[in-house]
Amino acid sequence: MPQTRPNRTLGPRHDEFWAGCANGELRLQRCAACGVVAWPVTSACEECGSPDLVFETLSGRGTMTSWCTFHYDYYRGVLPLPHDTVLVELEEGPQFISNPFNLDPKDMKVGMPVKVNFIDCEDAGGVFRLPVFERA
Amino acid sequence: MSEYGSVVMPPSTRELSRKAAIVGIGETDYKQDYMAARAKAPGYEPPTTESLTITAFERALADAGLKREDIDGLTVSFMYAGPSPAETAAFLGLKPRYQKVVAGIMAGPLPQVCAAIEAGECDTVVMVYAAASRAIGRKFGGVRADDNPDKGTPAGYYYYHPWGWSAPAAYWAMVWNRYRDAYGVTEADLGSVAMQFRKNAMANPDAIMQAPMTIEDYLASRYVVAPMHLFDMCLVNDGAVCLIVRRADLAKDMPHAPVEVAGWGEAKIKTKKLEGIIRDRMRPQFQESARQALEMAGMDLKDIQHFEGYDSSSMHLINHLEGHGFVAPGEGLDFFKSGQAAVGGSLPINTAGGMLSGAYMHGWNHVVEVTRQLRHEAGARQVKDVQISMSSLAQTDQVHPLIFTRGAE
Numbered sequence: 001m002p003q004t005r006p007n008r009t010l011g012p013r014h015d016e017f018w019a020g021c022a023n024g025e026l027r028l029q030r031c032a033a034c035g036v037v038a039w040p041v042t043s044a045c046e047e048c049g050s051p052d053l054v055f056e057t058l059s060g061r062g063t064m065t066s067w068c069t070f071h072y073d074y075y076r077g078v079l080p081l082p083h084d085t086v087l088v089e090l091e092e093g094p095q096f097i098s099n100p101f102n103l104d105p106k107d108m109k110v111g112m113p114v115k116v117n118f119i120d121c122e123d124a125g126g127v128f129r130l131p132v133f134e135r136a
Numbered sequence: 137m138s139e140y141g142s143v144v145m146p147p148s149t150r151e152l153s154r155k156a157a158i159v160g161i162g163e164t165d166y167k168q169d170y171m172a173a174r175a176k177a178p179g180y181e182p183p184t185t186e187s188l189t190i191t192a193f194e195r196a197l198a199d200a201g202l203k204r205e206d207i208d209g210l211t212v213s214f215m216y217a218g219p220s221p222a223e224t225a226a227f228l229g230l231k232p233r234y235q236k237v238v239a240g241i242m243a244g245p246l247p248q249v250c251a252a253i254e255a256g257e258c259d260t261v262v263m264v265y266a267a268a269s270r271a272i273g274r275k276f277g278g279v280r281a282d283d284n285p286d287k288g289t290p291a292g293y294y295y296y297h298p299w300g301w302s303a304p305a306a307y308w309a310m311v312w313n314r315y316r317d318a319y320g321v322t323e324a325d326l327g328s329v330a331m332q333f334r335k336n337a338m339a340n341p342d343a344i345m346q347a348p349m350t351i352e353d354y355l356a357s358r359y360v361v362a363p364m365h366l367f368d369m370c371l372v373n374d375g376a377v378c379l380i381v382r383r384a385d386l387a388k389d390m391p392h393a394p395v396e397v398a399g400w401g402e403a404k405i406k407t408k409k410l411e412g413i414i415r416d417r418m419r420p421q422f423q424e425s426a427r428q429a430l431e432m433a434g435m436d437l438k439d440i441q442h443f444e445g446y447d448s449s450s451m452h453l454i455n456h457l458e459g460h461g462f463v464a465p466g467e468g469l470d471f472f473k474s475g476q477a478a479v480g481g482s483l484p485i486n487t488a489g490g491m492l493s494g495a496y497m498h499g500w501n502h503v504v505e506v507t508r509q510l511r512h513e514a515g516a517r518q519v520k521d522v523q524i525s526m527s528s529l530a531q532t533d534q535v536h537p538l539i540f541t542r543g544a545e
Contacts, residue, residue, distance in 0.1 A: 005297075005298045005299075005300070006297035006298060006300060007297060007298070008297070008298045009295055009297075040295040041295075046407045046408075047407055065310075065314070065414060065415060066310035066311070066313045066314045066414055067310065067313055068306055068309035068310050068313060068361050068362060068363070068364075069309075069359070069361065069362040069363075070300060070301075070302075070306070070361050070362075071358065071359040071360060071361065071362055072303070072305070072359075072360045072361065074300075074302045074303055075297075075300060075302070078300075079300045082359070082362065083300050085299055085300060085301045085306070087310055087410065087414060095408070095410040095411055095414070095415075097296040097299055097301045097410070098299050099299050099300070105362075108313075109317065110313075110314055110317040110318070121298070123298065130298055130299070132299075
């Protein structure tokens with residue numbers, strides 16, 4: 001059973017990110033001008049302003065920057081409460097907000113190695129695979 | 137945070153230091169209005185931007201001992217839209233030669249008014265701010281109607297919705313988890329901030345929260361985004377503040393000692409916002425903006441005798457305290473636990489209860505408290521003989537400190 005989630009951002013460029021996820025790949029944009037990897041999906045590099053961004057498949061590895069657990073129902077019943085979130089520093093640079101997978105907050109440490117996995121979800125746009133992070 | 141408008145700060149130059157002073161203050165009845173909004177008795181009418189503004193303005197005018205014809209400038213800083221400066225002037229009965237919308241949140245508006253006064257555009261300015269946050273049902277997270285994927289890098293949270301990550305509390309919760317990990321502190325240690333501000337609020341009859349808070353109360357308060365408790369997060373209430381700011385040489389021989397605007401600074405996170413807030417706790421921005429403000433005022437950080445920091449959360453107040461350099465990173469909670477942040481301590485902080493226990497007025501109430509302290513009219517919570525105060529507003533991407541001095545009467 002796919003989990004119901006709040007809606008994704010869809011449209012040009014954004015769809016390419018989600019297509020990567022469907023394939024089990026974490027694909028983000030790298031700036032052809034300065035080499036910085038962008039996240040979230042954008043139309044111009046926030047470092048140098050170049051619109052020349054090319055999607056590439058990342059390693060899916062990173063380290064734990066931080067985490068927190070939502071108790072307040074900001075999404076009005078869409079998500080179970082409480083629910084855990086993590087911030088992961090990807091090997092390629094960006095900070096990536098996600099959810100932990102098979103990982104309890106009490107076992108989390110700043111800097112612990114993690115790797116991407118994908119879980120089945122659905123929203124108003126249909127079924128999709130969501131990148132989440134587990135202990136590496 | 138586009139709803140706050142963009143803050144355009146004049147340069148932090150010595151020429152603009154102490155050229156204008158706060159000579160009048162007015163606030164609405166925060167506590168009474170909050171209680172009424174919660175009770176919603178039959179026939180209850182929520183306040184409007186206009187009704188709140190009129191109350192704060194009339195009180196400020198009386199406080200300054202001025203008449204409407206003495207006012208030649210007007211700025212409006214309404215948080216969630218409101219009447220134009222011309223409409224506001226009309227319902228307040230003013231005929232200003234200078235009128236302007238200035239970004240709602242402190243500290244940007246005050247430096248802009250000081251610069252306008254120094255430029256000769258006006259001499260005596262009424263600054264009105266109002267936020268009917270509760271009345272309009274303002275929410276601070278979740279999905280919003282104006283979420284827009286085509287605005288480039290998002291300023292807000294919408295992109296993270298599929299993972300259920302949203303709301304300011306989530307920033308501070310992630311900052312706090314890193315802080316706990318780095319310094320080996322506990323939730324009870326963080327509770328010292330909320331408890332101190334509650335104590336301060338209890339010495340301020342206008343503060344919304346008046347019941348004593350024990351560490352047990354703090355730990356028992358529900359989580360909003362764990363590990364941030366409800367009592368770590370600021371209030372949401374309706375209210376308005378009016379400041380009357382006057383050219384410094386005209387600010388003498390008035391009912392109260394003038395409170396001069398001596399310095400200001402500004403620093404923003406330009407890229408990599410999540411790193412800047414959650415990993416770096418905005419330290420570079422705190423350091424840079426304080427350097428500008430202190431240099432403008434001709435002061436050193438150790439000259440500051442009283443501090444009002446933007447306590448959107450207890451954790452963020454610690455970011456201010458450590459970021460500006462009052463204490464070293466990791467020492468902020470000890471500073472609270474040892475009583476140094478209390479009135480009578482080495483640096484009293486948020487003496488009116490701040491936004492955690494006083495009122496959530498987007499930094500404007502912090503400036504009102506600075507004014508009361510520097511006038512030496514703060515009653516039971518007065519910081520003895522205070523001459524120099526600093527306020528500091530920091531959201532999740534920008535920092536704006538202000539330095540104030542008690543002027544000659």
